[in-house]
Amino acid sequence: MDAEIIVLGAGFAGLSAADALTRAGRRVLLIEARDRVGGRTRTEHYGDDLWLDLGGQWLGPGQTHMYALAARFGKTVWPMHVAGQNVLLVNRRRRTYRGLIPWRVSPWALANIAWGFLRLEQLARRVSLDAPWKTPGAADLDGQTMGDWMRRNLHSRVAFNVLRVAVESVFAAHPDDISLLHALFYLHSGGGLASLTSSRNGAQQDRVTGGLQGLAGALAADLEEQQVPLLLSQPVQVVEQTGNRVRVHTSAARYEAARVICALPPVLAAAVDFRPGQPVARQRWCEQLTPGRVIKCFAVYDRPFWREQGLSGAAVGDLPPVHVAFDATPPGSQRGVLMAFIEGRAAHQWGLASMAERQRVVTASLGRFFGPRAQQPLQYLDHVWADEIWSRGCYAGVAGPGLLSRYGESMRVPHGRVHWAGTETASHWNGYVEGAVRSGLRAADEVLQLVR
Numbered sequence: 001m002d003a004e005i006i007v008l009g010a011g012f013a014g015l016s017a018a019d020a021l022t023r024a025g026r027r028v029l030l031i032e033a034r035d036r037v038g039g040r041t042r043t044e045h046y047g048d049d050l051w052l053d054l055g056g057q058w059l060g061p062g063q064t065h066m067y068a069l070a071a072r073f074g075k076t077v078w079p080m081h082v083a084g085q086n087v088l089l090v091n092r093r094r095r096t097y098r099g100l101i102p103w104r105v106s107p108w109a110l111a112n113i114a115w116g117f118l119r120l121e122q123l124a125r126r127v128s129l130d131a132p133w134k135t136p137g138a139a140d141l142d143g144q145t146m147g148d149w150m151r152r153n154l155h156s157r158v159a160f161n162v163l164r165v166a167v168e169s170v171f172a173a174h175p176d177d178i179s180l181l182h183a184l185f186y187l188h189s190g191g192g193l194a195s196l197t198s199s200r201n202g203a204q205q206d207r208v209t210g211g212l213q214g215l216a217g218a219l220a221a222d223l224e225e226q227q228v229p230l231l232l233s234q235p236v237q238v239v240e241q242t243g244n245r246v247r248v249h250t251s252a253a254r255y256e257a258a259r260v261i262c263a264l265p266p267v268l269a270a271a272v273d274f275r276p277g278q279p280v281a282r283q284r285w286c287e288q289l290t291p292g293r294v295i296k297c298f299a300v301y302d303r304p305f306w307r308e309q310g311l312s313g314a315a316v317g318d319l320p321p322v323h324v325a326f327d328a329t330p331p332g333s334q335r336g337v338l339m340a341f342i343e344g345r346a347a348h349q350w351g352l353a354s355m356a357e358r359q360r361v362v363t364a365s366l367g368r369f370f371g372p373r374a375q376q377p378l379q380y381l382d383h384v385w386a387d388e389i390w391s392r393g394c395y396a397g398v399a400g401p402g403l404l405s406r407y408g409e410s411m412r413v414p415h416g417r418v419h420w421a422g423t424e425t426a427s428h429w430n431g432y433v434e435g436a437v438r439s440g441l442r443a444a445d446e447v448l449q450l451v452r
């Protein structure tokens with residue numbers, strides 16, 4: 001089966017690229033390793049009124065392409081429940097607060113937190129979105145970690161812990177594992193630290209009824225209606241360029257086209273046998289851009305009991321393994337759902353434990369946030385993203401020191417007839433579903449300029 005353009009990977013990046021090319025009248029073939037579309041988004045349904053987004057779930061202001069997709073497919077977008085007090089548990093003291101900044105800490109800690117947020121916003125705004133490696137002082141910023149910056153600049157222990165939790169919840173990685181240049185680029189790309197950590201007016205504001213994967217499913221169904229072959233359960237193994245053709249070998253067959261868009265996560269693109277091989281700089285960028293680590297945990301209750309106590313269901317804490325929790329109750333559900341993340345280094349450790357062991361520690365954390373009732377869910381489940389062989393982690397690739405300034409420039413440069421998409425290649429909303437869509441549209445546009 002041949003096509004003009006073959007798209008590899010049916011996450012939001014690949015689906016958006018295939019959609020744009022098809023709408024431009026091109027013959028496209030879409031190849032996916034999993035038996036489903038949506039990649040790092042995955043929605044599971046439990047009975048009539050309970051569904052959970054095990055992967056990506058939120059949309060927020062500025063994510064224009066995602067809201068447009070939701071509107072195109074008639075999906076309702078609704079704001080996550082945020083009414084009530086949030087819980088802050090630092091240095092073993094539990095406080096409640098409203099909004100983004102926990103006002104009820106000491107004036108010294110509060111000033112340090114506010115200064116840390118503001119300073120990071122200022123530094124981030126100076127980083128080039130299209131070419132972070134060209135930012136003045138890039139080598140210096142890339143030679144240190146986010147953790148180095150925090151130790152130098154945050155002198156209050158409470159402020160340090162609050163910022164550490166904020167950083168871990170944005171990157172799913174420990175601050176000592178993140179290059180400062182990468183961190184600043186990523187923050188700028190998503191509108192700043194306040195935007196990325198906020199529920200109201202931020203990246204955690206809205207959800208899509210029925211789950212985010214449903215939007216990927218709608219895009220796929222639309223492609224199938226346009227007669228675009230969508231080949232599932234076919235991991236791509238070899239991409240071979242000969243003359244003016246590209247051959248793609250999967251576990252099942254061989255396909256040919258004039259151009260390929262590779263929309264795989266970099267860590268998985270590194271495992272594909274490109275012939276000739278990817279340029280060394282890009283191969284290294286793919287290999288070394290380590291996926292973050294997240295275990296997404298859900299505790300289901302007979303009703304959202306925390307709301308009756310005036311709590312929003314949002315919590316931040318510095319005790320392991322759960323540092324953040326949210327109300328994930330679907331609209332119209334009789335049940336109440338609390339969602340908790342185990343992130344970064346803790347996810348390495350707890351990913352090796354059994355689900356029963358994780359249930360014990362996660363519900364203990366929820367109990368510290370929301371009281372003893374939180375320790376007795378009707379149902380507990382979680383999802384370890386590092387165990388998904390076609391993702392290997394999430395939310396996205398995280399660059400350690402040196403990577404971006406050494407190899408970053410190669411990330412979007414086409415390799416002959418192979419073009420690159422995927423959220424990790426996005427200038428705006430890098431790491432987010434919005435970034436995935438934008439990267440797919442950018443790669444499709446690149447190809448359309450060439451294939452006339």
Ligand SMILES: Cc1cc2nc3c(=O)[nH]c(=O)nc-3n(C[C@H](O)[C@H](O)[C@H](O)COP(=O)(O)OP(=O)(O)OC[C@H]3O[C@@H](n4cnc5c(N)ncnc54)[C@H](O)[C@@H]3O)c2cc1C
Nearest residue numbers: 009011012013033039040056057058236394423431433436
């Ligand atoms: C737990 C979790 C929470 C998140 N929360 C949010 C959120 O709230 N908001 C947000 O915007 N983002 C969130 N994200 C991130 C978001 O889901 C990703 O940025 C986005 O889905 C990435 O899309 P993509 O198309 O670039 O990559 P992917 O979704 O990874 O798609 C790549 C596709 O390539 C396929 N593939 C891999 N290897 C091969 C191969 N060899 N051959 C063929 N196919 C292959 C994969 O199966 C996959 O379908 C979250 C992610 C996770 C996991």
